[in-house]
Amino acid sequence: xxxxxxxxxxxxxxxxxxxxxxxxxxxxxxxxxxxxxxxxxxxxxxxxxxxxxxxxxxxxxxxxxxxxxxxxxxxxxxxxxxxxxxxxxxxxxx
Amino acid sequence: xxxxxxxxxxxxxxxxxxxxxxxxxxxxxxxxxxxxxxxxxxxxxxxxxxxxxxxxxxxxxxxxxxxxxxxxxxxxxxxxxxxxxxxxxxxxxxxxxxxxxxxxxxxxxxxxxxxxxxxxxxxxxxxxxxxxxxxxxxxxxxxxxxxxxxxxxxxxxxxxxxxxxxxxxxxxxxxxxxxxxxxxxxxxxxxxxxxxxxxxxxxxxxxxxxxxxxxxxxxxxxxxxxxxxxxxxxxxxxxxxxxxxxxxxxxxxxxxxxxxxxxxxxxxxxxxxxxxxxxxxxxxxxxxxxxxxxxxxxxxxxxxxxxxxxxxxxxxxxxxxxxxxxxxxxxxxxxxxxxxxxxxxxxxxxxxxxxxxxxxxxxxxxxxxxxxxxxxxxxxxxxxxxxxxxxxxxxxxxxxxxxxxxxxx
Numbered sequence: 001x002x003x004x005x006x007x008x009x010x011x012x013x014x015x016x017x018x019x020x021x022x023x024x025x026x027x028x029x030x031x032x033x034x035x036x037x038x039x040x041x042x043x044x045x046x047x048x049x050x051x052x053x054x055x056x057x058x059x060x061x062x063x064x065x066x067x068x069x070x071x072x073x074x075x076x077x078x079x080x081x082x083x084x085x086x087x088x089x090x091x092x093x094x
Numbered sequence: 095x096x097x098x099x100x101x102x103x104x105x106x107x108x109x110x111x112x113x114x115x116x117x118x119x120x121x122x123x124x125x126x127x128x129x130x131x132x133x134x135x136x137x138x139x140x141x142x143x144x145x146x147x148x149x150x151x152x153x154x155x156x157x158x159x160x161x162x163x164x165x166x167x168x169x170x171x172x173x174x175x176x177x178x179x180x181x182x183x184x185x186x187x188x189x190x191x192x193x194x195x196x197x198x199x200x201x202x203x204x205x206x207x208x209x210x211x212x213x214x215x216x217x218x219x220x221x222x223x224x225x226x227x228x229x230x231x232x233x234x235x236x237x238x239x240x241x242x243x244x245x246x247x248x249x250x251x252x253x254x255x256x257x258x259x260x261x262x263x264x265x266x267x268x269x270x271x272x273x274x275x276x277x278x279x280x281x282x283x284x285x286x287x288x289x290x291x292x293x294x295x296x297x298x299x300x301x302x303x304x305x306x307x308x309x310x311x312x313x314x315x316x317x318x319x320x321x322x323x324x325x326x327x328x329x330x331x332x333x334x335x336x337x338x339x340x341x342x343x344x345x346x347x348x349x350x351x352x353x354x355x356x357x358x359x360x361x362x363x364x365x366x367x368x369x370x371x372x373x374x375x376x377x378x379x380x381x382x383x384x385x386x387x388x389x390x391x392x393x394x395x396x397x398x399x400x401x402x403x404x405x406x407x408x409x410x411x412x413x414x415x416x417x418x419x420x421x422x423x424x425x426x427x428x429x430x431x432x433x434x435x436x437x438x439x440x441x442x443x444x445x446x447x448x449x450x451x452x453x454x455x456x457x458x459x460x461x462x463x464x465x466x467x468x469x470x471x472x473x474x475x476x477x478x479x480x481x482x483x484x485x486x487x488x489x490x491x492x493x494x495x496x497x498x499x500x501x502x503x
Contacts, residue, residue: 020158022143041187041287043158051137053241062243069356071290090137 023048030085037074037082038066051090059086128154129399131248134236138246149320151178156245160184161322165250170396170415173443173450174225175253177315182322183230183251183336185294185357186286192342194318194326199310203279203348206270213326216310219260219268224307225449226332227254227417228339231362231386234492242489249394249496254417254450257330259311263304266348271300274350276377278303280329283342296338297353298331299375307332307420307448310343332448333373333420335386335490337362352377362386364486370477371419388419391479392493393426393471397454402500406462412439413454414496416471422447425472428455432466433481433495439469459502466499 020043025031038044054062060083066072067079074082130139144152144166153163163182169175194213202208229252236246245251266278277297285293302308309330312319319325324341331338337357352358363383375385393416404410412430416423426439442452459465472478479493 023141023158041291042160045141045155045157048137048141049135049156049246050241050243051135053135054243058243069292069360070286071288071292073288073290 020044026089028085028089030081031089033078033081034085037072037078041066041070041072047086047090053092054086054090055092056083056087059083059091130154131237131400133239134248135241135246138236147182147322149178150180150182150322151176153179153181154248154250156247160187160189162245163322164247165253167249167394167396167399169253170250170394170450171413173415173445173452174255174315177255177317177320177323180228180253180255180314180320180323181230181251183245184284186284186291188287189284190342191321192283192326197283197326197344199327199343200345201265201269201348202345204272204275204350205266205348206272207268209265209269211265213312216260216265216312216327219264221258221260222309223256223258223313224309224330224332225254225256225445226307226330227252227389227448227450228330228336229253229389229417231335231337231490232488234494235489237492237494238483238485238489242487244489252336254415255314256316257309257311258313258316259309259327259330261306262308262310262329262346263306265310265346266303269348271348272350275300275348276350277348277353279345279347279349279353279355280338280340280343281345281347282324282328282340283344292356294340294357295353295355296340297349297355297358297378298329298338299377300348302331302334302373302375333388333418335362335389337386358385361488362490363488364490368484368486369491372421372475373419386490389417390491390493391418391423391471391473391477392416393453393469393479393496395467395469395496395498398467398498398500400498400500402498403503404459404500406459406502409456409458410465410500410502411454411456412467412469413452414469415450415452416469417448417450418471418473418477420448421473421475421477423451423453423471424474426451426453427470427472429468429470430457430459430465433468436470462502464499464501466497468495468497470495 023044143155145155146152156162165181169179199211233251279297281295311330312327328341371388378385395414397413427436439453439455
């Protein structure tokens with residue numbers, strides 16, 4: 001796939017959020033960081049669907065896979081914020 | 095550039111009864127009460143909706159983007175799954191709407207004469223049709239205990255259809271596979287949103303590609319493939335899980351070394367020796383794990399739902415489907431007392447060894463109260479279903495004996 005198409009698709013992904021408006025993540029700290037990063041490639045119902053059974057380590061494995069394997073352009077400093085949110089809002093109950 | 099058409103139709107309570115294609119929503123879907131197994135993760139049950147993609151009836155939405163939609167269990171009361179109700183599964187969200195007239199299939203790599211085929215040219219090969227189950231490797235993943243991450247499917251990431259197309263073997267023979275060829279690398283028109291994301295590319299052992307039942311299909315149940323199921327052509331690998339059934343097939347590259355893409359070397363792998371399979375993908379196998387290949391034998395009770403109340407004095411029609419990797423279903427046993435005793439169900443019409451096989455068993459409940467109904471299939475090589483889950487990291491091959499409890503009132 002060419003670069004222009006990729007660029008278009010990233011734009012499209014952002015626009016597509018409107019159509020996924022049925023997905024409402026739980027309000028919490030860093031919800032915006034999660035939405036901004038994760039929704040580049042997939043709808044946020046992936047998070048809901050995978051809850052609540054992953055502990056922080058489990059979510060860390062998922063986020064690491066997204067960065068290292070799937071090439072998600074997540075800034076290093078955003079990773080702990082994303083993990084805090086996922087663990088608090090969608091993590092295995094402690 | 096058409097990606098996902100966005101005009102989804104949601105079925106709310108008392109909701110709309112017409113879907114995109116003008117199909118009537120079946121009676122059971124009216125009101126859109128979505129019953130889901132209690133064993134699913136809470137979040138999976140809460141985030142699921144009955145929702146129609148364009149050209150589809152309302153299916154169980156697992157994720158919007160990429161689209162992952164599951165067939166509601168009621169559709170499995172028929173042996174063949176309607177195209178409009180057939181499950182949808184994508185890994186990556188860039189899904190072009192391929193046009194039949196501009197579509198091309200490239201066959202290259204270790205061949206004497208590389209080919210570029212249009213749909214019309216593909217259709218000139220001998221056409222064959224067969225019935226086969228297309229089942230996601232992770233069907234029923236959501237029922238794994240402990241839960242494993244992924245698309246949290248219930249029972250419906252599968253379907254059975256009559257696939258019409260041409261033999262991959264005939265196409266490969268026309269191109270002339272060179273000596274030393276080992277695998278076929280298969281790519282479809284869909285791809286990732288980001289350039290860095292590994293494209294969904296699979297490989298198949300050459301010997302499996304040369305199997306007379308491995309097809310490039312362009313029709314499903316007598317109609318062109320729906321967009322969401324791989325229009326205009328997809329691979330059909332009867333007996334093997336759907337991960338190999340590449341949709342929107344665009345290229346076949348013949349290679350002489352094991353293909354090392356992410357979706358082969360890291361994804362869709364199971365521990366070596368844990369599952370009873372005959373056909374293995376040895377060029378991709380390591381000491382620890384191996385690509386998933388054949389489906390394990392399985393069955394589903396479809397005539398009654400969990401918690402259903404049925405009147406005493408009326409015979410109970412227990413019915414369902416069974417399937418395996420293509421050895422053929424030999425026997426389906428049912429229990430009406432929670433597994434204490436078993437009886438043989440009667441097998442229905444045989445639509446071919448790769449198809450769902452219907453079965454039924456009629457009995458007369460003798461008393462009021464709860465009846466726990468079970469079904470267990472065995473195939474012609476003696477493989478059967480399990481009573482305890484075989485744990486594996488990605489949640490594949492769930493074939494626990496299906497159990498439904500009903501109340502006789």
